[in-house]
Amino acid sequence: MNLSYLLDPAHWDLADGSIPRLILSHLWYVLLALLIGTAIALPVGLWIGHTGRGSFLAINAGNAGRSLPTLGLLMLMVTLLGLGLAPVLIALTVLVIPPVLTSAYAGIRTLDHRVVDAAKGVGMRPWQVLTKVELPMALPVLMSGFRSATLQVVATATVAAAVGLNGLGRLLIDGLAVNDYSRVLAGAIVVAVLAVVLDLVFALAQRWVVSPGLTERSSK
Amino acid sequence: MITFDDVVKVYPGGGTAVDHLSLELPTGRTTVLVGPSGCGKTTSLRMINRMISPTSGRVLIDGQDVAGEDEALLRRRIGYVIQHAGLFPHRTVLDNVATVPMLLGRTRRQARTDALGLLERVGLSADFAKRYPAQLSGGQQQRVGVARALAADPPIMVMDEPFSAVDPIVREGLHREFLRLQQDLGKTIAMVTHDIDEAIKLGDVVAIFRQGGVLAQVGTPRELLEQPADEFVAEFVGRDRGLRSLSFDTAAGLPVRPVSEAPDLLLDDAGRPAGWRTGGGAAGTFTSADSLRLVTDLTITSPAGMAVRVGPDGKAEGVVSHHDIADHLVRRRETK
Numbered sequence: 263m264n265l266s267y268l269l270d271p272a273h274w275d276l277a278d279g280s281i282p283r284l285i286l287s288h289l290w291y292v293l294l295a296l297l298i299g300t301a302i303a304l305p306v307g308l309w310i311g312h313t314g315r316g317s318f319l320a321i322n323a324g325n326a327g328r329s330l331p332t333l334g335l336l337m338l339m340v341t342l343l344g345l346g347l348a349p350v351l352i353a354l355t356v357l358v359i360p361p362v363l364t365s366a367y368a369g370i371r372t373l374d375h376r377v378v379d380a381a382k383g384v385g386m387r388p389w390q391v392l393t394k395v396e397l398p399m400a401l402p403v404l405m406s407g408f409r410s411a412t413l414q415v416v417a418t419a420t421v422a423a424a425v426g427l428n429g430l431g432r433l434l435i436d437g438l439a440v441n442d443y444s445r446v447l448a449g450a451i452v453v454a455v456l457a458v459v460l461d462l463v464f465a466l467a468q469r470w471v472v473s474p475g476l477t478e479r480s481s482k
Numbered sequence: 483m484i485t486f487d488d489v490v491k492v493y494p495g496g497g498t499a500v501d502h503l504s505l506e507l508p509t510g511r512t513t514v515l516v517g518p519s520g521c522g523k524t525t526s527l528r529m530i531n532r533m534i535s536p537t538s539g540r541v542l543i544d545g546q547d548v549a550g551e552d553e554a555l556l557r558r559r560i561g562y563v564i565q566h567a568g569l570f571p572h573r574t575v576l577d578n579v580a581t582v583p584m585l586l587g588r589t590r591r592q593a594r595t596d597a598l599g600l601l602e603r604v605g606l607s608a609d610f611a612k613r614y615p616a617q618l619s620g621g622q623q624q625r626v627g628v629a630r631a632l633a634a635d636p637p638i639m640v641m642d643e644p645f646s647a648v649d650p651i652v653r654e655g656l657h658r659e660f661l662r663l664q665q666d667l668g669k670t671i672a673m674v675t676h677d678i679d680e681a682i683k684l685g686d687v688v689a690i691f692r693q694g695g696v697l698a699q700v701g702t703p704r705e706l707l708e709q710p711a712d713e714f715v716a717e718f719v720g721r722d723r724g725l726r727s728l729s730f731d732t733a734a735g736l737p738v739r740p741v742s743e744a745p746d747l748l749l750d751d752a753g754r755p756a757g758w759r760t761g762g763g764a765a766g767t768f769t770s771a772d773s774l775r776l777v778t779d780l781t782i783t784s785p786a787g788m789a790v791r792v793g794p795d796g797k798a799e800g801v802v803s804h805h806d807i808a809d810h811l812v813r814r815r816e817t818k
Contacts (some may be wrong), residue, residue: 380568475614
């Protein structure tokens with residue numbers, strides 16, 4: 263086991279199957295799953311948090327989603343839908359939904375109710391209360407759910423290779439198939455680095471979108 | 483004028499919060515709703531801006547039933563101040579104050595310019611504009627809360643225990659500024675407190691509630707102190723209500739003895755009181771505009787048992803002892 267595969271410049275050109283190309287396809291799966299998952303989970307989580315209705319769903323969705331084996335779900339979807347991007351995205355989206363849903367719900371529920379009362383009392387309409395007060399105040403919690411979803415999806419998107427797609431899973435699966443452990447190690451390292459880099463990007467984004475009034479940076 | 487017309491609020495399974503309340507809050511005056519916890523004062527207050535809807539009965543503003551108005555538009559016309567201020571933590575002080583004008587469609591620039599003026603009005607310098615609520619003390623937050631409520635210049639203010647979350651010294655300062663602001667602005671104010679002293683100090687009209695949401699008595703602070711309607715009100719306004727009611731009378735009618743009857747009093751060359759020959763300390767002085775309560779207090783704390791009335795120029799005009807005050811109160815009772 264060594265770093266030769268990772269450090270070989272031949273694997274860093276832009277040819278098909280090179281590490282940069284695999285990173286791009288991997289990122290593509292990750293971003294699609296995050297977009298679709300957030301588009302589903304965020305409104306539902308906000309609605310449950312805002313109205314207080316269906317909170318059992320928000321709490322249990324987290325546990326149910328986490329206990330589903332992604333590889334098993336993927337195989338089931340392939341059986342039902344055939345090969346392609348759709349079964350992979352479904353399997354990954356199922357991973358994104360629980361943390362985003364739960365954090366959106368928790369972010370809204372744990373808000374200082376006096377501030378929400380004040381927002382209504384000064385004459386904001388329900389939609390304005392949600393978008394001008396609840397959502398910005400829930401952002402720190404929401405972002406942490408989103409970041410943990412990202413870490414999970416980056417690691418799990420390697421399953422795409424198991425059903426003939428690309429992504430960094432190629433290095434793992436092909437490496438295992440030909441007993442090239444240097445390639446497996448390269449895949450593992452690149453996935454880990456990618457996860458850390460994405461998390462850093464979102465951490466920076468968080469600093470930018472979350473009001474300084476909500477962070478310790480502004481405290482006395 | 484805000485009118486409660488036979489208002490009842492019953493919570494499902496929770497009993498009666500407000501029990502057939504009929505009450506008028508006069509325009510341009512401060513009406514304080516006061517009572518022990520669970521007396522329905524806050525529930526009543528929150529029905530004015532429809533944060534709570536009555537089970538039956540009506541709440542009217544200048545004859546208009548609030549139930550017929552758009553909730554959000556109604557609330558934008560009513561300044562809203564709550565305990566702990568309830569500021570938006572993610573917005574700067576300036577943007578908190580600019581909230582309602584922006585909801586009403588004013589431009590951000592205009593709203594912020596106006597907000598700066600309001601900060602000054604509540605005693606905060608422009609340095610605070612860019613800060614966030616977490617960087618302010620409780621008293622400063624409460625000032626911002628008041629500025630936010632005043633921002634759209636609403637004719638009515640609804641204040642739910644606005645001063646109860648700050649320490650007594652800060653509260654004292656906020657009270658003074660509240661009275662000064664209200665003197666300038668003349669808003670129709672409905673305020674809730676559990677503190678009878680605060681109610682008496684700030685209210686033009688005080689409505690005392692008892693448990694079960696029943697209005698026990700409504701009147702001026704003086705009426706409540708001097709003629710409590712029943713045991714409950716008498717108990718609630720306190721055992722020292724007699725002494726406190728002295729703060730509504732000035733010393734103008736209080737006869738004084740000539741200074742010569744107080745041989746212990748030292749005067750300086752200009753005829754101003756300088757102290758007492760025995761016992762030491764400065765002489766307690768009052769003018770005829772001061773309250774009888776202050777004069778009583780001065781005679782109690784004076785080593786000579788006397789307080790000195792001074793004129794506008796500071797010269798001693800006469801002296802008053804405990805006995806003089808007692809005699810004055812007896813005469814006052816007889817002529818009533």
